[in-house]
Amino acid sequence: MTLLSFLLFELLVATLLAGLLGYLLAKIKGALTLMSQILVWDGLLLAAVWAIPPVWLPFHYLTWNSWWWPSNYLSVIGLLLEIAIGITPWSGAVWYLLNNEVGAVSQQSSWSWNALLNIFVVLGTLVCSAMAVVLFYLGGNLSILASGLAIYFSGLMLLGGLSLLLHSTAWWKIPALWSGFFMLLAVGYVAAGRLGLYFVFLPTLASIFAGWYFLSQQVLPIVAPAQRGLAFQGFLGFVFGRHYPFYVIGDWQKGEAAEDKVPTPTMNGNPFSRLFTGPGIVLNDSNHLALMWDGYTPRICPPGLGFTRRYEELFASVDLRPQLRVTKVDAETSDGIVTNTLIFMPHRIDQGGEQVRLGYSYPYDPDAVKKAVYENAYVDHKWWREEGLAHEEIRSVPWHELVLMQGPEILKQIIAEYTCNELHYSEDDPDPRVTIAGKFVAGLREQMRPLGIDLIAGGISNITISEKVEAQRIENWKAKWKAKIELEVGAEEVATTLSLENIWAEAQLDVLQELVDILADSSATKEVVAFQLLNALHENPPTMKNVQNNTSDFAWSLLRRGVGNE
Amino acid sequence: MDHPQSLEQRYSLFWVLPLLGVLLSIDTLVVLGAGGGLAQLGWAVLISLLSVLIAWWIAVHFVQAFYQVETSDAAAGFLFRRVFGQLSMRPFIVVKGGQITLGDALVEKIGGPATLIVYADSAVVLEQAGRLTRVLRGPETLKLKPFERVWDTLDLRPQNWPFEVNARTKDGIPIKYEANIQFQLEAEDEAILKAARQKWIRDANRTEPDRLMIWTKRVIISNTEGGFRAILARYELDELLDFATRAEIRQKLLDRLIGAVKGLGTKIIDVQLGDIRLEDQILEQWIDTWRAERRKVMSAEVVSDGTAKRAQMLEKARGEVRGDIYQKTRTIFDELHDHGEEQPEQAVILSFIEVIGKIAPRLLITRPIDIFTLTDEVGGRIEPPAKKTN
Numbered sequence: 001m002t003l004l005s006f007l008l009f010e011l012l013v014a015t016l017l018a019g020l021l022g023y024l025l026a027k028i029k030g031a032l033t034l035m036s037q038i039l040v041w042d043g044l045l046l047a048a049v050w051a052i053p054p055v056w057l058p059f060h061y062l063t064w065n066s067w068w069w070p071s072n073y074l075s076v077i078g079l080l081l082e083i084a085i086g087i088t089p090w091s092g093a094v095w096y097l098l099n100n101e102v103g104a105v106s107q108q109s110s111w112s113w114n115a116l117l118n119i120f121v122v123l124g125t126l127v128c129s130a131m132a133v134v135l136f137y138l139g140g141n142l143s144i145l146a147s148g149l150a151i152y153f154s155g156l157m158l159l160g161g162l163s164l165l166l167h168s169t170a171w172w173k174i175p176a177l178w179s180g181f182f183m184l185l186a187v188g189y190v191a192a193g194r195l196g197l198y199f200v201f202l203p204t205l206a207s208i209f210a211g212w213y214f215l216s217q218q219v220l221p222i223v224a225p226a227q228r229g230l231a232f233q234g235f236l237g238f239v240f241g242r243h244y245p246f247y248v249i250g251d252w253q254k255g256e257a258a259e260d261k262v263p264t265p266t267m268n269g270n271p272f273s274r275l276f277t278g279p280g281i282v283l284n285d286s287n288h289l290a291l292m293w294d295g296y297t298p299r300i301c302p303p304g305l306g307f308t309r310r311y312e313e314l315f316a317s318v319d320l321r322p323q324l325r326v327t328k329v330d331a332e333t334s335d336g337i338v339t340n341t342l343i344f345m346p347h348r349i350d351q352g353g354e355q356v357r358l359g360y361s362y363p364y365d366p367d368a369v370k371k372a373v374y375e376n377a378y379v380d381h382k383w384w385r386e387e388g389l390a391h392e393e394i395r396s397v398p399w400h401e402l403v404l405m406q407g408p409e410i411l412k413q414i415i416a417e418y419t420c421n422e423l424h425y426s427e428d429d430p431d432p433r434v435t436i437a438g439k440f441v442a443g444l445r446e447q448m449r450p451l452g453i454d455l456i457a458g459g460i461s462n463i464t465i466s467e468k469v470e471a472q473r474i475e476n477w478k479a480k481w482k483a484k485i486e487l488e489v490g491a492e493e494v495a496t497t498l499s500l501e502n503i504w505a506e507a508q509l510d511v512l513q514e515l516v517d518i519l520a521d522s523s524a525t526k527e528v529v530a531f532q533l534l535n536a537l538h539e540n541p542p543t544m545k546n547v548q549n550n551t552s553d554f555a556w557s558l559l560r561r562g563v564g565n566e
Numbered sequence: 567m568d569h570p571q572s573l574e575q576r577y578s579l580f581w582v583l584p585l586l587g588v589l590l591s592i593d594t595l596v597v598l599g600a601g602g603g604l605a606q607l608g609w610a611v612l613i614s615l616l617s618v619l620i621a622w623w624i625a626v627h628f629v630q631a632f633y634q635v636e637t638s639d640a641a642a643g644f645l646f647r648r649v650f651g652q653l654s655m656r657p658f659i660v661v662k663g664g665q666i667t668l669g670d671a672l673v674e675k676i677g678g679p680a681t682l683i684v685y686a687d688s689a690v691v692l693e694q695a696g697r698l699t700r701v702l703r704g705p706e707t708l709k710l711k712p713f714e715r716v717w718d719t720l721d722l723r724p725q726n727w728p729f730e731v732n733a734r735t736k737d738g739i740p741i742k743y744e745a746n747i748q749f750q751l752e753a754e755d756e757a758i759l760k761a762a763r764q765k766w767i768r769d770a771n772r773t774e775p776d777r778l779m780i781w782t783k784r785v786i787i788s789n790t791e792g793g794f795r796a797i798l799a800r801y802e803l804d805e806l807l808d809f810a811t812r813a814e815i816r817q818k819l820l821d822r823l824i825g826a827v828k829g830l831g832t833k834i835i836d837v838q839l840g841d842i843r844l845e846d847q848i849l850e851q852w853i854d855t856w857r858a859e860r861r862k863v864m865s866a867e868v869v870s871d872g873t874a875k876r877a878q879m880l881e882k883a884r885g886e887v888r889g890d891i892y893q894k895t896r897t898i899f900d901e902l903h904d905h906g907e908e909q910p911e912q913a914v915i916l917s918f919i920e921v922i923g924k925i926a927p928r929l930l931i932t933r934p935i936d937i938f939t940l941t942d943e944v945g946g947r948i949e950p951p952a953k954k955t956n
Contacts, residue, residue: 067600180620184613191593191610192600199596200610204617207589211621218648219629221695221713238628246632254777258770266634281632286693286717304696324766324779346766356763361696424738424799433734434796459792462734473738477803478851485858492862499869500877 003078004050006064010085011042018089025097025229034092037115041122042085048126049081057133067193071143073132079144080132082194083185084125086202088118090209097233098242098276101309117276144189152182163241166276169269173241181205212239220281221305230279230307237278238267244280244308245269249288249317261396262314271313280308284317287362291315291373298374303361316373316398320362322348322456323400329408331415333423337469342461343411345403345444349373350454368452372399376451402451403444410443411436411460423463433463582649589614633676640672648712652679661688661704664721678710686722689751691762693717701755718762720781724750724835729786730843733798735806743806744840745794745819749785749832757831764830781830789826794819803844812839 015038022034054060062069062078069075095117099109112119128151135142160175168174188201216235222228237243245265252263269280282290282301290301292308293315301308303320324346331339349372354363378397383390397405414436415423422432429435441458448455464470593610600606622645630641643657658681659669665688666674673680677694684690684704692700694714702708703722728746735741751761761781766788768777779787797818798806805811820837827834 180617184617187609187613191606191613192596192602195596195600196610200593200613203589203592204614207585207614208617208621211618212624215621215625215628215645215649219625219632219645223695223697235625235628238631239624248633253770254774267631283632284696286696286698302696319767322764322766324768326768356698356759358698358701358759360698362763424734425736430736431796431799433799457788459788462732462740462795464740470738470740474845477737477739481851481855485855488858488862492865495862495866496869496873499874506878506881 001064003059003062003064004046007046007081007085010082011038011046014038014042014085014089018092021089021093022096025093026100030096033111033114034089034096036111037092037118038085038088041115041118042088045081045084045122045125049077049129067195069144069194071145073136073142073147076132076142076144076147077129079189079194079197080125080128082197084121086197087205088121090205091121092118094209094236095276097236098240098278101230101233101279148182148186152179155182166242166273167270168241169243169267170241173239177240212236220283223304227305227307231281231305233278234281234307235278237269240276240278242273242276243267243269243278244271244273244310244312245314246281247290247314247317248283249290250285251319252317253319261316261398263317265314271308271311274310277310280312282306282308282314287320289318289320289364289369291318291369293374298370300366300369316377318349318364318369318373318399320349320364322346325400325403325407327404327408329411331408331412333418333420334416335419337420337465339415339420339423340464341411341415343407343440344457344459344461345407345455346457347400347403347448347453347455349399350449350452365452368454371450371452372402373452376402378402378405399451399453402453403448403455406447407440407444410447411440414439414443415463420465420469423465433460436460436463586618589618629676633672635672635675640670644672644676647679652681652709655681657681658683659716661685661690661716661719664688664723665719666716673710674715677713677715679712680710681707682710682716683707689720689722689758690716691718691720691759698759701758703753703755703758718765720751720758720761722751722753724748725782725785727782727786728840729790730840731791731794731798733795735801735803736799737802739803740845741798741803741806742843743794743798744843745790746838746840747786747790747823748835748837749782749823749827750835751781752831752833754831760829760831781832784830785823785827785832789823789830790819793822793826797822806842815839 015035018034018038019031022030022032024030026033049057049059057074057077059074059078062074069078092115096114099114128147132142132147155178156175159178160171163171163174184204185197185201188196188204190196191200212235213232216232217228219235220227220231222231234243234246238246246267246269247263248266249263253260257263270277271280282292283305284290284301284303286303289303290306291314292299292301292312294309294311294313298315299309299312308314324344326342326344329341329343331341333339350365350368351363352365352368356362376399380395380397382393382395385391418432418436422429423436424432426432437458437460440460441455444458445455590611593614594607597607597610602610626638626642626645629635629645630638633641633644635641635644647653657670657673659673660667660683662668662685670680682690682692682702684702684706686705689701689703691698692702692710692714694711698717699711699714726746726748728744730742730744733741733743751757764781764784766779766784768779770777797815801811801815806815816837816839819839820834823834823837
């Protein structure tokens, strides 16, 4: 068997291996893609070498079953061919994996695009082989070690530059992997020559990929078979430093992140990278979902593990738990009194009639998510003039603040139907606050339903009015009690008077009785009786206060001063 | 549904080591078959082991970066447990008093494999891979499955929460009324899940734990405050100040809360009402009213016990004095008569004039000038009576 025949055999084995790898990645479609790549490009490589006349490239000096070849340019070329054939199934598989979504219905990339890395491998092999031949004919006899080092450093610089050029998330990873790959190759050859390449280098390389696949399944909470391939893709993207952003989303919007619109990725990535890039990973807890957006359409990454595609950015992270928003509303009554009320609006994304249950994530209606979060993503403008200059602030309104846009207006309309007095009590409605709250909740629920938002409850605080009105209410209440006090005082006076009048009456009756007794047993003249009568009139009743103790002198003095003559 | 704890993880010990053995055996055979020596074999084994370690190291690095784990040791520990299972009780987390009080931050963040210890006073709801998995009531110690973590913790102890409600009475008077609510989570899995899912999330810029309106706050702030306010709004202030109304309000609040908190998986143990707090001017008015009532009572006591008796004694004394005066007057008039003097008529006239002069200003009687002239004339002609000399 000649070396070329052996290389053809190797090509056949590589094709079968590529078919197996392709099948594991994307069933028949993947197998056909990778097998055809190997057959075409490795076949072209072999054909090119075969086409060179033996005079120029005497391969017959190399025997296929010799594990240690002499260190010359022919061996370098032979080894390069064997290595190229050996690694193209793996490079083709990795390239395919990082340019197509596993499990997708159709192949996203063209055949030639999927074969791009292997084309570079084949071209690189040809170039290196040609350089080795040229160097030989120029008088240099390149050793395996020297050519290996030259290829390693050339590759290191090329891949390092390429990694920087492509804005990899960790530019050093691809050069580092190249170094590891080359070390493995070198050690394999050093340990057992060509046999080492077949049975040390390639099995170890396969073990590494198998290990990565296995570990990729362990580091992420995979729950569906379809996620396995994507998890491996994401992990490989991480290995090569080329992936879309990774997110772990829990109860993130708090503290320093309170004002953030979306959570910060745990690992940055470029969602617009087209070349050799793994998917993004989104790990939501059971009450969050991520809404991704590629500029055209939104897509939901549900609670749990999800993966993002090319061009997809995180549009919003949606907390499916009830959100409570509160705001103060100044509203005017129909008689022009300004009221102030706190409104409470607990709401959530419409659950589509589902309840939270064990074994499931928080329920949600996908259409409601898109309506609330994507279709009603308002932009809020704040624009004002100051000292002749216009200022503007623009911010996007998240879905959980939409109630703050709608709620106040609804309450204002309801309050406007009431007069100030009716806000607290009326004959028709003994509890107007509850009625107003009911109207408010019903109105807001009606408004929010088309937006995909379910208002689960709602309420209002006390309806407070200006201090003057409250003070007047208190005065009204006080007036009632003041009247009661007046009544109490009057009653007290009446009781006192009644009590004392009885005493006076009794006393006078006693005096009268005494006088009658005196008159009965004596001979009082008319003058005595008249004098006594006048004397009695002379005295003040006990309840009146005397202005003069000596009434007789006072009367005389009045008469003498001529009071009443003016 | 596939499960995170897959077969390859469950039996990892049975295949990882043999596979490594196969790989190294192949190395040995290949190197020896190719005529290599121990040095070559060493290189081959080294590179194989190194490759496995690098694959492992990259996975550890992934865990550390993806889950934002602080140290690579912690990430390596997680990966080891994930691949080979949990070999001891560690790591663990302890849930006590309705919250995680002790444990590994990594377990909180990523989840199992780990040990979960739940004290008797607590309950937890677990989640795994974006799904709620289990409800646990303490006391319980169990192994968390891979990526299974605590989603929520709840306090099973009875709660006592005095809460002052700002309300408006039916007549619009602002008042503050304290209600003391005693409540507790029902000891059933369904009730615990209800309470956990009723958590409301408030504005993100609020501080913790104010941002989260958990079941205890829902009982008080959502139900007690609103319900109590609605009940108070049906009463006028005067009715609320009536002590008899208090029991009625308490019963209404109790009935209302029992119905309202069922959806929270909670039971109401008792409701007590505290004091009503009123604004200062209302209090002042209330004190004025109270004073008026007390004054009335006091006045009644004073009049019946003191003033009346005093007046009675006084009048009695006056009566005695009048009687005495009458006797003396009669005696004087009798003596005058006995001596043949005719002065009594003049004394009567003078007394009459004196009485008229005294009561006229008080009764606002305007005496015509001729009457004054007449009285002055009469007064000038008549000598005033001599002062009595006994």
